[in-house]
Amino acid sequence: MSQHAHLLLQLTRMLARQELRGAPLSMRLCTAYVRLARAERGAISLGSLGDERALLCATDEPAARYEDAQDLAGEGPTLQALRTGAVASVDSSEAHASTWPRLSGLSPQHPAHVHALPMRPDGVVVGVVTVHFEAAGMLDEEQESLHFLGDAVGAACLGQASYDDDSRGLWSERDRVAQATGAIVAQLRVGPADAAAILRAHAFASDASVHEVARRVVSGELDFSRDPYGGTQ
Structure with a gap:
């Protein structure tokens, strides 16, 4: 089985788990993504390239506060990824402070290792999934898997899969x-x-x-x- 097929199978089974039932679909998708990525927490925002975004869900209060702080600061990984259509990430507190100084000032408890990945299920940015990791460093194949999984979650959220x-x-x-x-x-x-x-x-x-x-x-x-x-x- 290919790595992508395995990831999608895991996502499907995660959504079917009893422990996630009862929460909104967006929250279940976000929780499943965070778990499969082996991240600590995360959030999903919707919006088109270079446009304003709307926070769809966050896995917990710290993730939600971090997203709110980005709106107040006018900068941050989620906003950068949505504005540029490229991954925005840092792997240390120092890099976070130098890349987004206003955000770091508003959010002193910011994650040291954060990755914001544009969701592009049809080749068009429809939003961003942002995840916080406890440890730095990510292999190229892990980043590629996160990209694929993010696109799949975007398709599940918005119904962007192709129709005839x-x-x-x-x-x-x-x-x-x-x-x-x-x-x-x-x-x-x-x-x-x-x-x-x-x-x-x-x-x-x-x-x-x-x-x-x-x-x-x-x-x-x-x-x-x-x-x-x-x-x-």
């Missing part, structure tokens, strides 16, 4: 998506919103339309109660 324009308005296609969503609900015992998010994330990851993934689910070709990638569990 010619079939978007066909009732048969809509019915198939509804059937597939119901099948995922039954397979994983999750709510409809979670099932739809999983459908979108898998469509993004497989570079397919939501309708195509729905067809595979309805036909039984794709079953999330088993390993959908055919690997070992």
Whole structure:
């Protein structure tokens, strides 16, 4: 199984965990991302490249306060990533203070190791996922995995996975998506919103339309109660 497929399978199973049920979908996605990234805390913001952002969720109060401090300071990793479309990160308190001095002054308890990654499920920035780590240093393959996982979470949040324009308005296609969503609900015992998010994330990851993934689910070709990638569990 490829690393990307493994990450997506882990994300799917994380959303299905009983301990995360009851929270808003955005919070479950954020919590799942933070855990899979082996980070301490995190937050998801929505917004387009160079535009204002809206904080969607944060895993805890320190993460929320850090995001609020960025708005007050007018600078910080989340804002920088959204303005530039590039990853914004630092790996020490000194680097944090020199890169974002106003933010460091407003947030003396700032994380020393923070990474803000633009979410681009369709090649267009739709938001930023920001994570705080306890230790510095990250391998190139770990950064690449975080990029992929962030894009998958963006697709799950916003439904940015590609659709076939010619079939978007066909009732048969809509019915198939509804059937597939119901099948995922039954397979994983999750709510409809979670099932739809999983459908979108898998469509993004497989570079397919939501309708195509729905067809595979309805036909039984794709079953999330088993390993959908055919690997070992």
